[in-house]
Amino acid sequence: MSARGGIDLGGTKIQAVVVDDKHEVLGDSRRPTPHEGGPQDVADAMAETVRDAAKAAGLEPGALAGIGVGSPGAVDDGAGTVTSARNLPGWEGSFDLATSLSSALGPIVRLGNDVQVATDAEFALGAAKDSSSLLGVFWGTGVGGGLVLDGEPWLGRGAAGEIGHMVVRRGGAHCTCGRRGCMEAYAGRAAMEITARHKHEDGAKTDLFKIMEKRGRDRLTSGIWARALKREDKLATSLIERAVRALGAGVASAVNLLDVETVVIGGGMG
Structure with a gap:
C-alpha cells in the first residue's frame, strides 16, 4: 500500500489528509492559517499540519509517495510557485512553495489552484x-x-x-x-x-x-x-x-x- 498526502490551504484554515490507494482517509489534521508573517510562515504551518496527519495515520511524512497542494493564487506547478495569494499574509509576490514543503517533509510536492482542484474532484467523483x-x-x-x-x-x-x-x-x-x-x-x-x-x-x-x-x-x-x-x-x-x-x-x-x-x-x- 502506498499513501499520499493532500493539503487544502485556505485563508482561515489549513487542512491536511493522508489517504491510501483507494482514497480512504488514514489520518487528517487541521490548524488555523497564520494571519501574520509571510509565505514561509504559512509553509511552515502547512508542513506541521502534514506531520500531524501523517502521525495520525501511523506514518512518517517521508514515507508518503507524494503530496498534493490546493492553494489560492496563481499557481505554476512546473515552477512550484504560488503568486499573489492575496488572502494570505504578505503573499503579494511569488513564493517557491513546492521546494519549501519538499525540503521540510521529503516527498515530491505538486501544486494546483485550490478551487480548480476542487472543481476537478467534483467533475471526476462528485x-x-x-x-x-x-x-x-x-x-x-x-x-x-x-x-x-x-x-x-x-x-x-x-x-x-x-x-x-x-x-x-x-x-x-x-x-x-x-x-x-x-x-x-x-x-x-x-x-x-x-x-x-x-x-x-x-x-x-x-x-x-x-x-x-x-x-x-x-x-x-x-x-x-x-x-x-x-x-x-x-x-x-x-x-x-x-x-x-x-x-x-x-x-x-x-x-x-x-x-x-x-x-x-x-x-x-x-
Missing part, C-alpha cells in the same frame, strides 16, 4: 461526474472559481476562474484586490467581516462578535455566521443576503457566457 462542463464556485474567505469545458480543465493562461473578481456593481464596494465592485467585495467572508465591523462600530446591533468571543475566535468564521443566522441576527442576515445577490449576479453572468451544464457551489460559506 456532483458533476455525469456532466461534460462545469463551473465550480467556492465561497469562503474569498470567492474562487474553477472550470471544466468539454471534459477538460480550463486554466486559461494559468489564472482562469477568478470569478470573485468579476465586477458585479460598477463603482461599488472596495475589494481587497484594490478594485471596486468585485463579487468578492460583497461575498468574500473577509470583506463581509470588514463591513460587519464598520457597521457595528457605527452602532448596528449584532451578536456576531459576541459569538466570536464565546467561540474563542479572532475572525468571523463560517460557523459564526451560521450561528448568527440561527439567532436571526439582522446584521448577519442582511450581509448574507447581500452576498447571495452578488454571487447570483456573477454566477448568472458566467453561465450566460459559457453555457455550462452544471454549477457546483461549495466552500465554507457555500
Whole structure:
C-alpha cells in the first residue's frame, strides 16, 4: 500500500489528509492559517499540519509517495510557485512553495489552484461526474472559481476562474484586490467581516462578535455566521443576503457566457 498526502490551504484554515490507494482517509489534521508573517510562515504551518496527519495515520511524512497542494493564487506547478495569494499574509509576490514543503517533509510536492482542484474532484467523483462542463464556485474567505469545458480543465493562461473578481456593481464596494465592485467585495467572508465591523462600530446591533468571543475566535468564521443566522441576527442576515445577490449576479453572468451544464457551489460559506 502506498499513501499520499493532500493539503487544502485556505485563508482561515489549513487542512491536511493522508489517504491510501483507494482514497480512504488514514489520518487528517487541521490548524488555523497564520494571519501574520509571510509565505514561509504559512509553509511552515502547512508542513506541521502534514506531520500531524501523517502521525495520525501511523506514518512518517517521508514515507508518503507524494503530496498534493490546493492553494489560492496563481499557481505554476512546473515552477512550484504560488503568486499573489492575496488572502494570505504578505503573499503579494511569488513564493517557491513546492521546494519549501519538499525540503521540510521529503516527498515530491505538486501544486494546483485550490478551487480548480476542487472543481476537478467534483467533475471526476462528485456532483458533476455525469456532466461534460462545469463551473465550480467556492465561497469562503474569498470567492474562487474553477472550470471544466468539454471534459477538460480550463486554466486559461494559468489564472482562469477568478470569478470573485468579476465586477458585479460598477463603482461599488472596495475589494481587497484594490478594485471596486468585485463579487468578492460583497461575498468574500473577509470583506463581509470588514463591513460587519464598520457597521457595528457605527452602532448596528449584532451578536456576531459576541459569538466570536464565546467561540474563542479572532475572525468571523463560517460557523459564526451560521450561528448568527440561527439567532436571526439582522446584521448577519442582511450581509448574507447581500452576498447571495452578488454571487447570483456573477454566477448568472458566467453561465450566460459559457453555457455550462452544471454549477457546483461549495466552500465554507457555500
